[in-house]
Amino acid sequence: xxxxxxxxxxxxxxxxxxxxxxxxxxxxxxxxxxxxxxxxxxxxxxxxxxxxxxxxxxxxxxxxxxxxxxxxxxxxxxxxxxxxxxxxxxxxxxxxxxxxxxxxxxxxxxxxxxxxxxxxxxxxxxxxxxxxxxxxxxxxxxxxxxxxxxxxxxxxxxxxxxxxxxxxxxxxxxxxxxxxxxxxxxxxxxxxxxxxxxxxxxxxxxxxxxxxxxxxxxxxxxxxxxxxxxxxxxxxxxxxxxxxxxxxxxxxxxxxxxxxxxxxxxxxxxxxx
Numbered sequence: 001x002x003x004x005x006x007x008x009x010x011x012x013x014x015x016x017x018x019x020x021x022x023x024x025x026x027x028x029x030x031x032x033x034x035x036x037x038x039x040x041x042x043x044x045x046x047x048x049x050x051x052x053x054x055x056x057x058x059x060x061x062x063x064x065x066x067x068x069x070x071x072x073x074x075x076x077x078x079x080x081x082x083x084x085x086x087x088x089x090x091x092x093x094x095x096x097x098x099x100x101x102x103x104x105x106x107x108x109x110x111x112x113x114x115x116x117x118x119x120x121x122x123x124x125x126x127x128x129x130x131x132x133x134x135x136x137x138x139x140x141x142x143x144x145x146x147x148x149x150x151x152x153x154x155x156x157x158x159x160x161x162x163x164x165x166x167x168x169x170x171x172x173x174x175x176x177x178x179x180x181x182x183x184x185x186x187x188x189x190x191x192x193x194x195x196x197x198x199x200x201x202x203x204x205x206x207x208x209x210x211x212x213x214x215x216x217x218x219x220x221x222x223x224x225x226x227x228x229x230x231x232x233x234x235x236x237x238x239x240x241x242x243x244x245x246x247x248x249x250x251x252x253x254x255x256x257x258x259x260x261x262x263x264x265x266x267x268x269x270x271x272x273x
Contacts, residue, residue: 001029001030001031001081001103002028002029002030002031002103002104002105003030003031003032003033003101003103003104003105004021004024004025004028004030004031004032004033004104004105004106004107004108005033005035005098005104005106005107005108006018006021006032006033006034006035006107006108006109007035007036007037007091007094007107007109008034008035008036008065008068008110009036010036010064010068011110012142013110013111013140013142014109014110015068015110016110016140016142016143016144017108017109017110017111017140018034018068018072018108018110019072019075019145019146020108020138020140020144020145020146020268021108022072022075022076022080023146024106024108024138024146025076025080026076026079026080027148027149027176027177028105028176030105031080031081031082031083032072032080032081032082032083033082033083033084033085034065034068034069034082034083034084034085035084035085035086035087035094036061036064036065036084036085036086036087037086037087037088037089037090037091037094038054038057038058038061038086038087038088038089039089039090039091054088058086058088061086062084062086065084065085065086066084068084069082069083069084091129092132095129095132095133096132098133098134098135099132099133099134099135104135105135105136106135106136106137106138106270107129107133107135107136107137107138108138108140109129109137109138109139109140110139110140110142111139111140111141111142129271130241130243130271131243133271133273134273135273136169136173136270136271136272136273137270137271138238138268138269138270138271139268139269139270139271140268141266141267141268144267144268147237148237149177149179149237149238150178150179150180150237151179151180151182151234151235151236151237151238152173152174152177152179152180152181152182152236152237152238152239152240153182153183153184153230153231153234153236153238153239153240154170154181154182154183154184154213154240154242155183155184155185155186155227155230155239155240155241155242156183156184156185156204156242157185158185158196158197158200158201158204159196159200160200161200161203161204162203164242165204165207165242166242166272166273167207167208169272169273170208170240170272171208171210171211173240173270173272174211177238179237179238180212180214181208181211181212181213181214182213182214182215182216182230182234182236183201183204183213183214183215183216184215184216184217184218184226184227184230185197185201185215185216185217185218186218186219186220186223186226186227186230187217187218187219187220188219188220188221189219189221191219197217201215201217216230216234218230227239228266231266231267232266236267237267237268238267238268238269238270239267239268239269239270240269240270240271240272241269241270241271241272242271242272242273243271243273
């Protein structure tokens, strides 16, 4: 059975994401693992962190995870298999561990734009997961409640799609959702790539033919704004991004460019490698 990993720091944003993950797990027949990472702080003058302080932190985290587990079980009428784990590690270290596991369906994270106590969910962690997690990552907006996924949007830059688009990964996701696929390409004004784009879109249509995708091309100087308009006008339930290049990832996730999309997305965003 597939597993959904839910990192949490017990903030409102992360708890909301956990409930979203519970609904997602029921729809995909997956198990849930709640995860709390205790990051090792930099020590002063290389003085080790006291062992008892780590044990105290782990004890408190395990009690909070157990309480969240029980709430989610009650919410699902005991239909879910939920486990939890507290670990002392870096977030990137945990991502490396997950990349070695084969039965992970996705990681579901919350996002929030305020409060030092919610720093776990600021852009740097979302970006780290997007760049380093081999499995799909779903970023859930604050307060967003799960609803049936009927329409999935896929943003694509239409460059070398035969070599860079994970067609099998996309097909695997649609095995769980009887959703309509809409593909978006955001073109800049006066861009002279249409012959290439038409060739790439035809390849996309051929390789995803059984999904009957609808491909849309829009013009906008701002990729973020183009994506937001697409989501709003087409009632997208889940926006799928393919961060195949570093500059594309950063154009989506860097705070100075797309702060709203990272910290306050309108709909859940799925990153697929």
